Amino acid sequence: MSEIKERLRALAEAEGFDAFGVAPVDVSLRRDYYLEWIAGGQHGEMSWLERNNDRRLVPENIIPEARSIICVGLNYYQPEPARRGRIAKYALGKDYHKTITKKLKRICLVMRDELGSAQRPYVDTGPVMEKPIAEQAGLGWQGKSTILLNRENGTWLFLGFIFTTLELPADEPARGHCGTCTRCIDACPTGAITGPYQLDARRCISYLTIEHKGAIPHEYRRAIGDRIYGCDECLDVCPWNRWAKVTREAKFAPRDYPDLRVMLDWDEADFTEAFAGTPIKRSGLSRWRRNVCVALGNVGDAEDLPSLQRIASSDDALAAEHASWAIAEIESRDV
Structure with a gap:
């Protein structure tokens, strides 16, 4: 075999x-x-x-x-x-x-x-x-x-x-080589890695921006920064990535998207067209707006306020609450 x-x-x-x-x-x-x-x-x-x-x-x-x-x-x-x-x-x-x-x-x-x-x-x-x-x-x-x-x-x-159904020769299981390194634990913005080999998904930014359907808890919003879909923080800091190479798969190449302010004004048709064939499409427009609002609350400025105000007064209750939060965050920085 x-x-x-x-x-x-x-x-x-x-x-x-x-x-x-x-x-x-x-x-x-x-x-x-x-x-x-x-x-x-x-x-x-x-x-x-x-x-x-x-x-x-x-x-x-x-x-x-x-x-x-x-x-x-x-x-x-x-x-x-x-x-x-x-x-x-x-x-x-x-x-x-x-x-x-x-x-x-x-x-x-x-x-x-x-x-x-x-x-x-x-x-x-x-x-x-x-x-x-x-x-x-x-x-x-x-x-x-x-x-x-x-x-x-x-x-x-x-x-x-x-x-x-083939009975193939098995490979030797891999052995761990993390040693005393704790970079991933130390880098997690929300403390979701609660200890070595321990992950509380409820605190993970990837979970909060992708899987979580409701409002993002206030205690994590600032830690999310400008992340609008997922988080690579614990991956990026790993020392084993020093040998990482750029993918050879052309289908994984980044798509071009407009600025957050523009995306916040998208309707269902815009969202579907932009994210067709990508993992992001499954999140849906409302959760996408929610995430964009949180990001703008953290990195936005006065020029973003009109778009946020339109969402805050919309009938999208989930996004509206996060837009109101973002407006307050931007205004507090501009004082």
């Missing part, structure tokens, strides 16, 4: 993947920690993380006939554009789910036709414990931020998985 594994590695490389490994289906996962994390409510409103744990925590239940899990990584690092309003690097271009799924499906077709095996791809979909499985497949280790760290690509890997 070693020759077959190398054939699959070659297929992954041909698709542009930057990392490849194999884990057994009966992979070792941090089951107790995960269940305690859920029980403590640290997953916030992400209720799907409570469901299907009979499969999430026991991968052999996902596809009972599967014998191996192929894990691949795709580098997505690129410098952030210089503009008001920071977007997490993973969301600067096209939606990675679609891009990686297409690549995995092409590999699955070759596996079926050449090897007669059955398989199913996953890209951040379904009840799969992505980072622990990737660690077991040798792609990297979960750092103190809980992000997967890869020797060659640092923190910047999208992960994809193929559950297959």
